[in-house]
Amino acid sequence: MSNAPFPIRASSFASLFSCAHRWEAIHIDKMRSRSGRRAGLGTAVHAGAAAYDIARVNQESISVDEACGVFMDELSNQEERIDPRIDDLSIKDAQVIGIKLVSEYCNHIAPKFNYVAVEMETKPFDINCGNGVTIRLTGTLDRARIHSYQGGIGIADIKTGKKAVIKDQKTGQPKANIAGHGAQIGTYELLYEYTTGEKITAPAGIIGLSTETSHLIAVDSISNAKQIITGTDIQPGLLEFAADMFASGKFPPNTKSMLCSEKYCPRWNSCVYRER
Ligand code: SF4
Structure with missing residues (x-):
């Protein structure tokens, strides 16, 4: 007997690993933030x-x-x-x-950027993770673009927010903040390849647009996004960790998450793991 696939949207993948208990509240229990x-x-x-x-x-x-x-x-x-x-x-x-x-x-x-597609529709991608767990990667390439670069194809993604642009510790110059975006970009890359049959070969471009009053803009790249999801020969990827959570039904809390606040977590009032 096959079990229904567990859907994960590319845009929510990273938050599963920020606080899985919060992710469960939003995406499984449908609590609104x-x-x-x-x-x-x-x-x-x-x-x-x-x-x-x-x-x-x-x-x-x-x-x-x-x-x-x-x-x-x-x-x-x-x-x-x-x-x-x-x-x-x-x-x-x-x-x-x-x-x-x-x-x-x-x-x-x-x-x-030489864009060839913007906000492209993709086919849901079912991945059998073993132990009766199938994860379904879903969604359009939300806000992402496909760009051609040096004869290859890559993802370009605009990121907005207060910390979308940070100061480079070595040069002191502004740079796009790529931290935490690998899971989403890696999922986009898998969805693109599954939908089109074409390989992603170029690094992903992250275009940071700061919504601070400084309104800085900077561009940086991520070259290992897909591997963050799929892992290596010797280390599991985030997909495997996610499959373990779905198989066990246990979504651990993380009170040190940046999203652990009344503003961002719909489980704030009922969460038994945060200090009171
Ligand atoms: S209150 Fe904090 S620890 Fe609890 S679910 Fe929300 S983010 Fe996670």
């Missing part, structure tokens, strides 16, 4: 940048002002869904930061 205006700002910046990139891939004409218009519309749509108490970002500041980021991205970053 709140989100603040900065998250809404990120969503709206993605919408503006995506409108620009999709038009370019389709060889249609779009101005930077039009992409900023898409950003403004989406920011206003987001107001219905956000809880403004979560962060201290005003709508006016969100507008100023977003317009700056979308303009800079369209004028200076997008032209450096």
Whole structure:
């Protein structure tokens, strides 16, 4: 008898390993988490940048002002869904930061990438992990792009947030923060390869757009994303660790997780593992 596959969206993979107990609450028990205006700002910046990139891939004409218009519309749509108490970002500041980021991205970053697809649909990918556990990797390549680079194909992904751009410890220069994105990118790479039959050979490009008032933008790369998911000959990948959790039905808590707060965890009030 076969068991139903356990679905994991690429965008949620990393959070499974931040606090699995929280992940279980959101993705299995369907508890809802709140989100603040900065998250809404990120969503709206993605919408503006995506409108620009999709038009370019389709060889249609779009101005930077039009992409900023898409950003403004989406920011206003987001107001219905956000809880403004979560962060201290005003709508006016969100507008100023977003317009700056979308303009800079369209004028200076997008032209450096040769995109061949934006937010591509992918087929669900069932992976038999043994012990009766099948994991289903799902989703569109949410906010990701496919870009061609030096004769190969790779993923390019825009990341927004307060810490999307950090200071390089060696040079002191701004750099895109790649930490914690490998699981999502690796899942995108597997989904792309499964859907198209084409191999990903280029490193993934991470485009960091800081939603701080500094509105810095920087690009960096990840070259081992798929291996983070699949592992090596001698070490298991995150997929295997995830399969162990599904097989046991045990999703361990992590009170040191960055997401362990009333703002981000829907299990906050009932979680017996956090200190009171
Ligand atoms: S309160 Fe903290 S430890 Fe408990 S589920 Fe939420 S994030 Fe995990």
